[in-house]
Amino acid sequence: SQTIHQWPATLVQPVGSPLSLECTVEGTSNPNLYWYRQAAGRGLQLLFYSVGIGQISSEVPQNLSASRPQDRQFILSSKKLLLSDSGFYLCAWTSGLRGNTIYFGEGSWLTVV
Amino acid sequence: AQSVTQLDSHVSVSEGTPVLLRCNYSSSYSPSLFWYVQHPNKGLQLLLKYTSAATLVKGINGFEAEFKKSETSFHLTKPSAHMSDAAEYFCVVIRSGGYQKVTFGIGTKLQVIP
Numbered sequence: 001s002q003t004i005h006q007w008p009a010t011l012v013q014p015v016g017s018p019l020s021l022e023c024t025v026e027g028t029s030n031p032n033l034y035w036y037r038q039a040a041g042r043g044l045q046l047l048f049y050s051v052g053i054g055q056i057s058s059e060v061p062q063n064l065s066a067s068r069p070q071d072r073q074f075i076l077s078s079k080k081l082l083l084s085d086s087g088f089y090l091c092a093w094t095s096g097l098r099g100n101t102i103y104f105g106e107g108s109w110l111t112v113v
Numbered sequence: 114a115q116s117v118t119q120l121d122s123h124v125s126v127s128e129g130t131p132v133l134l135r136c137n138y139s140s141s142y143s144p145s146l147f148w149y150v151q152h153p154n155k156g157l158q159l160l161l162k163y164t165s166a167a168t169l170v171k172g173i174n175g176f177e178a179e180f181k182k183s184e185t186s187f188h189l190t191k192p193s194a195h196m197s198d199a200a201e202y203f204c205v206v207i208r209s210g211g212y213q214k215v216t217f218g219i220g221t222k223l224q225v226i227p
Contacts, residue, residue, distance in 0.1 A: 006156075034215065043219040044203070090156060094207070094215070101147065102207060102215055104156040 002027035006091045006105030013112055019064075019078040021108050023091030026072065031093040033074040034102070035066055038088040047089075050074060086112045115140045117206050119218035127226045132176075132191040134221045136204030139185060146187045147205040148178055151220075157203060163187060174198070199225045 006023045013019060025031050035047040046059045048066035056066050063082060067075045074091060091105040120135040138146065145164045149157040161172025168180045174197075178189045187204060204218040 044217045046215070088154070092157075092215075100145070100207070101159055101162055102205065103159070104149075106156045107154065109154060 002093075002103065004091060004093055004103055004105045006108055008108060009106065010109045011111070013081050013110065015083055015112055016080045019076070019081050019085070019110070021076040021089055021091075021110075023074045023076075023105055024072055025074075025093045028072070028093070028095060030071060031095060033068065034092040034094075035074065035076045036090040036092060038090060038107075039086075044090065048076070081112045083112050086110055115142075115144065115206055115208060115214055115216045117204050117216050117218040119202075119204050119221050121221050122219065123222045123224065125224040125226060126194045128196055129193050132189070132194045132198065132223065134189040134202050134204075134223065136187045136189065136218055137185050138187060138204070138206050138216075140206055140208060142208045144206045144208050146178075146180060147207065148172065148176070148187075148189045149203045149205060151201045151203065153200075160189070160202075194223075194225045196225050196227060199223055 003026045033050045036044045037047055038044050048058055050056050050068045053068055053071055064078050089108045092102050094100050094102045116139045118137045126132055147162045148160040150160050151157045160176050161170045163170050163180045171177045176191045178187055180187050201220045201222050203220050206216045208214040
């Protein structure tokens with residue numbers, strides 16, 4: 001069966017520090033991968049998606065970046081965090097097949113102080 | 114274009130009474146429709162999905178949803194609310210294809226009053 005792992009679960013980072021959130025998927029190949037952010041009391045905002053290794057599309061301009069160095073690995077990064085980057089980050093994947101489900105990781109709660 | 118509208122940001126029901134969470138969608142394609150539940154500080158868990166088979170879909174924890182194409186709706190219901198149902202619920206539309214465009218509703222917070 002397929003599983004998705006996301007870490008770290010929580011982190012507190014000072015303004016201006018770097019960020020790296022990692023996500024890996026097991027049990028499938030060539031998934032579509034997504035990073036979402038959920039700010040407190042708001043819906044989910046799509047940040048990045050990837051349909052293959054090295055293929056990253058950004059939905060919202062910001063100081064975050066994403067990379068996909070391997071087929072089932074998706075990394076969210078920042079060189080210098082802003083206070084506004086605080087939020088709950090969710091990694092997700094789909095198989096690309098019709099009617100397929102989107103599956104989510106457990107999330108990473110980022111607080112920038 | 115693709116969009117999802119959850120008509121209520123907050124719904125409050127008494128324990129043991131029916132639950133209705135409303136969702137309307139628009140899509141230029143034949144989409145798949147989903148409901149997810151999110152408990153505080155957790156990821157999203159799939160409740161049920163519609164993928165062009167039966168229009169009445171049964172999910173986990175006693176939830177079900179009916180796809181009504183004429184009304185472009187996919188409302189989530191449960192006959193009797195339980196305290197553990199208190200959470201946030203998201204209606205989701207996914208367009209099939211190489212890149213599956215995923216569109217979320219804003220979410221509905223369900224409060225269950227004992």
